[in-house]
Amino acid sequence: MVSINDVAEKANVSISTVSRVINQNANVSREKEEAVLKAVDELDYIPNGLAQGLVTKKSKSIGVLIADIANLYYSYLVKSIEKELRAAGYYAVIGNTEWDGKREKEYVRHLMQRQVDGFILASTSLTSSYLEQLLEKDIPLVVLDREIKSDKIDKIRIDDYKGGYQAAEHLLECRYNYFVHLQGADFTATAADRARGFKDCMQDNGIDHSNYKVISSSFVESEAAQDIAQFLDSNNIKDKRPGIFAANDAAAFGVLKELKKRGIKVPEQAGVVGFDNVNFAEYSSPALTTISRPIDEIGKISARTLLKRLNMNENEKITEKDITLAVKLIRRESTAKISEEKL
Amino acid sequence: MVSINDVAEKANVSISTVSRVINQNANVSREKEEAVLKAVDELDYIPNGLAQGLVTKKSKSIGVLIADIANLYYSYLVKSIEKELRAAGYYAVIGNTEWDGKREKEYVRHLMQRQVDGFILASTSLTSSYLEQLLEKDIPLVVLDREIKSDKIDKIRIDDYKGGYQAAEHLLECRYNYFVHLQGADFTATAADRARGFKDCMQDNGIDHSNYKVISSSFVESEAAQDIAQFLDSNNIKDKRPGIFAANDAAAFGVLKELKKRGIKVPEQAGVVGFDNVNFAEYSSPALTTISRPIDEIGKISARTLLKRLNMNENEKITEKDITLAVKLIRRESTAKISEEKL
DNA sequence: CTGTTAGCGCGTTCAG
DNA sequence: CTGAACGCGCTAACAG
Numbered sequence: 001m002v003s004i005n006d007v008a009e010k011a012n013v014s015i016s017t018v019s020r021v022i023n024q025n026a027n028v029s030r031e032k033e034e035a036v037l038k039a040v041d042e043l044d045y046i047p048n049g050l051a052q053g054l055v056t057k058k059s060k061s062i063g064v065l066i067a068d069i070a071n072l073y074y075s076y077l078v079k080s081i082e083k084e085l086r087a088a089g090y091y092a093v094i095g096n097t098e099w100d101g102k103r104e105k106e107y108v109r110h111l112m113q114r115q116v117d118g119f120i121l122a123s124t125s126l127t128s129s130y131l132e133q134l135l136e137k138d139i140p141l142v143v144l145d146r147e148i149k150s151d152k153i154d155k156i157r158i159d160d161y162k163g164g165y166q167a168a169e170h171l172l173e174c175r176y177n178y179f180v181h182l183q184g185a186d187f188t189a190t191a192a193d194r195a196r197g198f199k200d201c202m203q204d205n206g207i208d209h210s211n212y213k214v215i216s217s218s219f220v221e222s223e224a225a226q227d228i229a230q231f232l233d234s235n236n237i238k239d240k241r242p243g244i245f246a247a248n249d250a251a252a253f254g255v256l257k258e259l260k261k262r263g264i265k266v267p268e269q270a271g272v273v274g275f276d277n278v279n280f281a282e283y284s285s286p287a288l289t290t291i292s293r294p295i296d297e298i299g300k301i302s303a304r305t306l307l308k309r310l311n312m313n314e315n316e317k318i319t320e321k322d323i324t325l326a327v328k329l330i331r332r333e334s335t336a337k338i339s340e341e342k343l
Numbered sequence: 344m345v346s347i348n349d350v351a352e353k354a355n356v357s358i359s360t361v362s363r364v365i366n367q368n369a370n371v372s373r374e375k376e377e378a379v380l381k382a383v384d385e386l387d388y389i390p391n392g393l394a395q396g397l398v399t400k401k402s403k404s405i406g407v408l409i410a411d412i413a414n415l416y417y418s419y420l421v422k423s424i425e426k427e428l429r430a431a432g433y434y435a436v437i438g439n440t441e442w443d444g445k446r447e448k449e450y451v452r453h454l455m456q457r458q459v460d461g462f463i464l465a466s467t468s469l470t471s472s473y474l475e476q477l478l479e480k481d482i483p484l485v486v487l488d489r490e491i492k493s494d495k496i497d498k499i500r501i502d503d504y505k506g507g508y509q510a511a512e513h514l515l516e517c518r519y520n521y522f523v524h525l526q527g528a529d530f531t532a533t534a535a536d537r538a539r540g541f542k543d544c545m546q547d548n549g550i551d552h553s554n555y556k557v558i559s560s561s562f563v564e565s566e567a568a569q570d571i572a573q574f575l576d577s578n579n580i581k582d583k584r585p586g587i588f589a590a591n592d593a594a595a596f597g598v599l600k601e602l603k604k605r606g607i608k609v610p611e612q613a614g615v616v617g618f619d620n621v622n623f624a625e626y627s628s629p630a631l632t633t634i635s636r637p638i639d640e641i642g643k644i645s646a647r648t649l650l651k652r653l654n655m656n657e658n659e660k661i662t663e664k665d666i667t668l669a670v671k672l673i674r675r676e677s678t679a680k681i682s683e684e685k686l
Numbered sequence: 687c688t689g690t691t692a693g694c695g696c697g698t699t700c701a702g
Numbered sequence: 703c704t705g706a707a708c709g710c711g712c713t714a715a716c717a718g
Contacts, residue, residue, distance in 0.1 A: 001698085004695060004696060013705085015697095016705060019698085021697065028704085044476075046455050047695085048397070048696070049456040049458060051397055051697090052695080053696095054394055054397055054696070054697095054710050054712090055698080069421055069422050070415070070422045072418075075413050075415075078412055079439060081413075082412070091436070091457075092437070093434070093437075094435070095402075095434075096421075114389070114392045114434075115393050133387070186718080253626050256626065257625075280596075283600070283623070283628060285628030285630065347712060359688070359690080364689095365712095369688095391712070393711080394710070394712040396711090396715090398693080399712085400694080466709045484716080617687060
């Protein structure tokens with residue numbers, strides 16, 4: 001391993017001088033600078049980031065925790081975050097938690113050990129008290145899609161409640177006559193909010209309890225497929241046309257698959273609405289009606305918010321951000337208005 | 344920041360003792376161990392990984408370079424790699440290169456600076472001489488989907504040639520009467536091999552040059568869509584039924600989209616074959632016929648191979664791995680055999 | 687079994 | 703403008 005000493009020796013200067021030209025922040029004479037650069041080049045020297053970090057207390061890397069890298073929402077989010085971070089000279093260390101709180105904690109620990117400069121948490125289940133602990137250690141935090149009471153944490157989210165409401169409303173408009181929502185993981189605020197929106201819409205429109213149902217389900221495709229299968233098996237709604245609002249697009253794809261398997265025609269005999277408007281939503285068969293959220297923007301804002309905090313002066317008045325982005329219904333083929341005469 | 348000194352002080356022992364209990368490798372008396380553990384707990388102490396790495400020369404992290412995290416092939420690959428690595432106490436640092444050789448080099452540099460213990464390269468464009476440089480620094484390397492002459496690098500790949508051949512063969516069987524292959528990025532071995540397989544199949548079956556075409560295209564959805572559009576605009580094949588073999592599934596989705604836009608019916612008026620058998624291939628409209636490769640296994644093998652090398656004794660005889668996995672045609676709805684009477 | 691000590695590679699005073 | 707010296711937090715001999 002070639003170290004700063006080797007470079008100094010080869011260039012006939014002290015290690016301080018080498019350090020100065022590496023970091024470009026102090027004045028070094030033309031000649032020495034060139035000598036150093038030459039030595040760096042010849043030796044193919046790359047500074048040891050661990051040693052640098054040890055003294056500067058900065059690692060230039062950001063921990064990014066997400067729930068499932070194979071979920072298109074998260075992979076696009078990561079892509080967007082990573083792009084923004086890179087532009088500022090930072091690097092993302094991605095942690096895939098698989099919706100598992102235990103893994104999330106392990107990751108936070110590991111990443112703290114690795115001295116990341118900050119976190120973007122787009123995973124789901126850390127309790128806010130745990131987050132506070134993180135803050136005590138003075139590690140900047142941006143939290144996505146979660147309700148946190150702390151006023152020291154930047155929050156970026158979307159209007160899940162309204163999304164749930166809109167999804168339900170759309171299903172109503174389409175004249176499906178039984179409504180089911182496959183709610184996402186219990187411990188997430190997003191799932192709860194979407195479900196709340198769904199229920200409120202049902203009540204606001206005077207739908208009887210016997211005509212709608214919220215099922216505790218999942219954000220994962222295969223699990224949602226199982227849950228809808230179980231529902232269809234155990235409930236006698238053969239004469240009804242169910243309008244199904246899945247927890248997210250991945251779950252919706254699972255539902256679509258199960259429906260297809262059973263020969264239930266979408267959108268005629270059942271309607272399906274997803275959430276996220278993932279890239280593939282438009283390609284699926286049938287193309288998925290869904291609630292869209294601005295993934296790219298979410299990533300960009302998250303990264304920028306964190307970066308800003310990272311570069312803030314200790315004394316600067318800190319006002320935490322709490323941004324809520326709007327969502328929007330995208331109508332596609334998995335739902336359709338049942339025509340008058342058919343009713 | 345609480346350091347090992349604070350713990351030592353609080354537990355009334357020396358820092359070496361603290362280090363010993365942290366690393367669990369030396370004998371420490373029951374009492375002292377408990378005292379240390381107690382202090383660790385109370386102080387909420389987390390060892391500084393940078394300092395640890397600085398002395399042990401190990402960072403317990405692996406650089407994983409991929410071409411596009413938003414491509415389902417890569418996101419599943421990452422998921423699989425990450426899972427395997429984690430089980431062994433290693434962590435993946437993901438670099439998203441966007442098929443860009445420059446970014447790839449930047450990442451390698453940055454990750455070397457961060458002292459990753461090894462690399463899994465599933466990106467695409469590093470020249471093998473550059474890879475050799477990496478090896479000179481004694482950093483274990485596993486390279487996916489690439490031809491490398493070096494016998495010091497572990498290689499995992501799939502049979503791209505056969506995949507291309509099979510895709511072409513299938514299109515032939517289906518009786519399409521004009522054949523086009525949208526070849527992926529020039530600088531990749533995978534694209535070249537698939538194209539070679541395609542061409543060989545054409546020639547083996549005596550297809551005239553005027554009836555097939557290889558177009559230089561891309562692995563990216565939007566670019567493939569543009570390329571097929573341009574092809575359809577500039578070539579007069581209105582009376583033909585083109586069988587299109589895209590560079591990968593992402594590209595195939597782009598093609599499907601463009602075809603749909605033009606009202607060209609798939610599989611009747613045109614056939615489409617992808618490559619990868621990504622999770623969504625079965626959901627698309629129409630469901631995508633494609634060449635499948637064992638993504639999960641590729642990831643698992645890659646990680647294990649690297650891990651094995653990491654734990655190898657310096658003196659151990661090193662035989663490099665060069666594994667080629669088989670691929671398989673998956674027939675779905677985007678291709679279909681044209682029935683006799685229609686011909 | 688335990689403490690002392692010497693670095694790991696680097697940035698940063700502080701003199702000069 | 704430059705170099706010597708210190709210390710970041712930790713592990714690994716080395717004594718005891």
